[in-house]
Amino acid sequence: MDEAQLRRELREAALAHRPDHARILARVERGLAAPPQASRPRPAGPRALPWSARRWTAAVAVAVAVAGVVGVGGLAVTTLEPRSVPPATATATAPPAPGPAAGAAGTIDPGSNRWWAQGDLTVTTETSVAGLVVEVRVARTAGVVSTGHWRTRPADDFTVTVTEEPGALVYRWALRPGRTVPPGRHVFAVQYNHAEGVRDASADAYTVVLTGADGGRSTLRGGFGATPAR
The missing domain is CATH 2.60.40.740 (Immunoglobulin-like)
Structure with missing residues (x-):
């Protein structure tokens, strides 16, 4: 699966306004695991990036696209770290002094x-x-x-x-x-x-x-x- 196809499918998912996080991440994993396809000879120019670098770049692009889909769907996920709450400090209040007899x-x-x-x-x-x-x-x-x-x-x-x-x-x-x-x-x-x-x-x-x-x-x-x- 090439990057263009991934982007097209992600765009279609965003337009549906019902993003499925598990489904999107599965597609990303399948795309990253696929072997490189043979490509036609490219004209001489700057040295092409090795497959590992291209794979990393594609992963970054896919992550950005996934973030865009989540934004379109109006979803937000917040991870709360457990926080220790200090125990309440008991304040001793002295009883009022008795008035004059x-x-x-x-x-x-x-x-x-x-x-x-x-x-x-x-x-x-x-x-x-x-x-x-x-x-x-x-x-x-x-x-x-x-x-x-x-x-x-x-x-x-x-x-x-x-x-x-x-x-x-x-x-x-x-x-x-x-x-x-x-x-x-x-x-x-x-x-x-x-x-x-x-x-x-x-x-x-x-x-x-x-x-x-x-x-x-x-x-x-x-x-x-x-x-x-x-």
Whole structure:
């Protein structure tokens, strides 16, 4: 089988768009194994390549042709080398530090009257506290207007804000950086006017967030006159 015939058959296979790799490779092997055919004398010129060289050249040409057929057929073969996957490294995560031990209770001061009231929030800390945020929300019932606030800790230790929201008056104390709260009993009081009569304080609430020196955090929540949630 000569090279021209091989090319013709390969071209026909490419046009069929259904290349058969095994069939093509078998033809290539048969063509390479065939003995050389007698050829007519060639005019004098550059020395003709020996059969082994011509055979190698034909093999290269056939390989290129086969690559073209595979390209026309839209086929691609990828050989994946097995790769070792490094084992996952376990990362130990330390549990969060426990927050400061503390308790809180909210009550309506007995000195309140039919037009004015005071809510007392008592926070009891068992250890020194490096961070403290106290928030009291007084529900906006009829006639509620803020008249003041106070605390038993030094005034300079805290940043204090009173915000009027549609549904509540929000009193907030935040311990300044570098200050601490020692173990003990600490009171935060909110004062406000209200419509004449006995005011229902069941919708009032508080939130206390305490941070220890080691970063541990505790959160206390509750209402005024109800058992606080810890």
